Amino acid sequence: MEDRIKQVMSDVFNIDVNSINNDASTSNTESWDSLKHMNLIIALEEEFNIEFTDEEIIDSMNYALILNIIEAK
Amino acid sequence: MKYSEIIKLNNELEGGINLPEYKIFILSNIMVHQSKDICEYLLRVEGVNASVLLGEYDNVVQDSAKLQNVNAVVIFWEVCNFFDGLQYKINTLSKTEFQNIIEKIKLEIDLVFNNLNKIPLVLVNKFSSLVFNQFGLSSNRINKLEKDLNLYLEGRINANIKIIDIDKVISKLSIKSSVDLRYYYSSKTLYSVEFYKVYFEHIKPIFLSATGKIKKVLIFDCDNTLWKGVLGEDGFDHIKIYQEVQYLALELSKQGVIIGLCSKNNPEDVDKVLSNHPDMILGDDNIVIKKVNWNDKVSNLKSIAQDLNVGLDSLVFVDDSSFEIELIRSLLPEVKCFQVPVKEFEYGLMMRELSNLFYNPSRTKEDVQKVQIYKDQIQRSNYKSGSIKDYLTSLGLIITVRIDDLTQVSRIAQLTQKTNQFNLTTKRYTENDIEAFIKEKDKAVISINIHDKFGDYGLTGLAILDNAESMIDTLLLSCRVLGRDIEYSFMDIIMSIVKNKGNSELRSQYIKTNRNQQVVDFYDRIGFSKTDEINDNSQYNLVVDNYKTRDIKYIEVKKWKIELNK
Numbered sequence: 332m333e334d335r336i337k338q339v340m341s342d343v344f345n346i347d348v349n350s351i352n353n354d355a356s357t358s359n360t361e362s363w364d365s366l367k368h369m370n371l372i373i374a375l376e377e378e379f380n381i382e383f384t385d386e387e388i389i390d391s392m393n394y395a396l397i398l399n400i401i402e403a404k
Numbered sequence: 405m406k407y408s409e410i411i412k413l414n415n416e417l418e419g420g421i422n423l424p425e426y427k428i429f430i431l432s433n434i435m436v437h438q439s440k441d442i443c444e445y446l447l448r449v450e451g452v453n454a455s456v457l458l459g460e461y462d463n464v465v466q467d468s469a470k471l472q473n474v475n476a477v478v479i480f481w482e483v484c485n486f487f488d489g490l491q492y493k494i495n496t497l498s499k500t501e502f503q504n505i506i507e508k509i510k511l512e513i514d515l516v517f518n519n520l521n522k523i524p525l526v527l528v529n530k531f532s533s534l535v536f537n538q539f540g541l542s543s544n545r546i547n548k549l550e551k552d553l554n555l556y557l558e559g560r561i562n563a564n565i566k567i568i569d570i571d572k573v574i575s576k577l578s579i580k581s582s583v584d585l586r587y588y589y590s591s592k593t594l595y596s597v598e599f600y601k602v603y604f605e606h607i608k609p610i611f612l613s614a615t616g617k618i619k620k621v622l623i624f625d626c627d628n629t630l631w632k633g634v635l636g637e638d639g640f641d642h643i644k645i646y647q648e649v650q651y652l653a654l655e656l657s658k659q660g661v662i663i664g665l666c667s668k669n670n671p672e673d674v675d676k677v678l679s680n681h682p683d684m685i686l687g688d689d690n691i692v693i694k695k696v697n698w699n700d701k702v703s704n705l706k707s708i709a710q711d712l713n714v715g716l717d718s719l720v721f722v723d724d725s726s727f728e729i730e731l732i733r734s735l736l737p738e739v740k741c742f743q744v745p746v747k748e749f750e751y752g753l754m755m756r757e758l759s760n761l762f763y764n765p766s767r768t769k770e771d772v773q774k775v776q777i778y779k780d781q782i783q784r785s786n787y788k789s790g791s792i793k794d795y796l797t798s799l800g801l802i803i804t805v806r807i808d809d810l811t812q813v814s815r816i817a818q819l820t821q822k823t824n825q826f827n828l829t830t831k832r833y834t835e836n837d838i839e840a841f842i843k844e845k846d847k848a849v850i851s852i853n854i855h856d857k858f859g860d861y862g863l864t865g866l867a868i869l870d871n872a873e874s875m876i877d878t879l880l881l882s883c884r885v886l887g888r889d890i891e892y893s894f895m896d897i898i899m900s901i902v903k904n905k906g907n908s909e910l911r912s913q914y915i916k917t918n919r920n921q922q923v924v925d926f927y928d929r930i931g932f933s934k935t936d937e938i939n940d941n942s943q944y945n946l947v948v949d950n951y952k953t954r955d956i957k958y959i960e961v962k963k964w965k966i967e968l969n970k
Binding site (some may be wrong): 338340341342345369377378383388 | 437438575587
């Protein structure tokens with residue numbers, strides 16, 4: 332699952348998948364802006380066939396939290 | 405394909421197409437951020453070097469004024485977001501307030517279209533109210549707004565503006581899958597990525613046409629593609645023609661699409677179906693190119709492209725066999741392939757879908773042709789409803805008669821070989837036979853050409869008289885000219901020749917086949933008496949003086965040479 336999340340992040344942000352480590356967040360990932368964030372959530376929802384709540388969308392500003400949210404679903 | 409894969413593949417395609425950039429600017433009063441990668445990707449895989457730019461949120465008018473050097477503009481103008489909360493506020497507004505909104509939008513439409521009048525292609529979505537109005541039983545202001553504005557939009561169309569019926573896309577997907585209200589309420593993002601995938605696929609042909617990437621040629625396999633069954637195994641009489649598919653192909657052909665065949669079959673068997681099968685819609689008139697042989701289809705499709713002097717990427721190929729489809733897809737990936745659906749009832753829809761690949765923006769030309777099709781249809785139904793004489797009179801039918809014309813030998817022989825329905829004896833003759841008959845003193849080979857205001861049908865009727873026996877040896881008409889009472893005029897002609905010969909009686913016969921049921925009583929109808937009937941062979945006789953000339957007023961018989969002096 333970790334790999335799939337990172338692959339989606341890599342695709343959406345157009346960055347090398349190896350550059351995404353476990354502390355990747357909006358603050359240390361250059362192309363992770365508010366618009367890309369939305370694309371990321373949409374892509375993750377599609378990839379895992381899940382739906383984020385509004386709070387989760389706002390919370391999921393780093394890789395670790397995204398992993399938590401998806402694992403909980 | 406998933407959105408993340410599309411983004412990835414789109415990034416990979418970026419910069420890889422060695423063509424000038426095709427810039428598409430998307431104007432919108434909602435957030436449409438996800439449209440960019442999807443639109444670019446769908447066009448880039450088709451070889452269009454697309455680059456999508458997004459306007460500012462809810463700045464349709466302002467953005468439209470700034471656009472320069474853009475190839476195309478797409479406008480998402482959502483009714484529900486003309487102002488924030490329109491969908492729940494509008495029915496509570498005063499009449500004046502409501503009217504003002506309509507007027508304001510109309511003004512904006514004018515401004516935008518005026519600003520965009522130099523842009524080569526502008527696609528504007530029809531105003532839609534489906535999302536927020538899906539439950540309304542009675543018409544409300546959103547309906548009125550939608551209706552008024554769409555009407556206004558239609559009236560403002562210029563040559564560069566195309567209206568896209570977005571409701572078709574929403575219907576195809578369902579409202580539920582098309583929108584994500586969660587994102588609408590949080591960030592004014594109305595449409596889902598699913599929606600964009602279908603939407604841009606839907607409008608893609610317009611861009612392909614604008615960039616010269618539109619398909620030109622539609623190639624069909626034959627067995628289980630133009631008809632159900634295998635001609636070589638099931639036989640001529642047991643195939644079932646896919647008429648809906650053929651009519652749709654005919655429609656394309658009338659719009660200038662080249663129709664062709666690529667089939668592993670005996671060419672003469674397929675030709676026989678093309679010219680003689682009563683249910684066939686496509687024929688040699690519309691089929692421009694035929695590769696019917698036992699060669700592999702890759703070579704055949706290559707040679708079709710060569711013969712027509714088009715690129716392989718202009719071809720669309722339809723076949724029922726997954727083997728052939730996969731072969732073409734792997735060896736000629738430029739050729740767009742469609743496999744006949746397993747469910748027969750889905751075939752017509754597939755044809756409609758692939759018809760879009762031949763999108764032709766010159767609407768006027770198309771419309772003229774459409775009118776003609778409708779006219780023909782109307783004429784045909786008039787014909788059935790009984791005003792046959794008016795219809796036939798309007799055709800301006802002319803028969804030109806030739807007797808013993810040696811220049812026509814091959815066509816005459818061909819007619820005896822190919823004609824099945826209106827053929828009283830179905831005697832097949834070779835060119836040598838016909839030539840011999842023409843030279844023989846006691847035989848007369850009478851052929852007729854048919855012409856009407858729509859054009860020439862060519863040599864389409866034949867009678868062979870044996871004057872020594874005073875017998876009609878052969879009488880046939882090509883199915884192309886049936887239903888026009890040609891046969892009665894033809895009999896008048898034949899009888900006057902017989903009279904000239906001085907014969908007092910004339911004999912004839914009807915030999916029954918599987919296909920000539922429609923003329924089983926032809927000789928009875930024109931006054932012959934049946935003298936004998938053995939198995940499938942009926943003998944007739946007529947006293948020549950008793951023949952009643954039909955003298956059909958709506959068929960003109962052109963001067964014909966009688967060269968009985970051999």
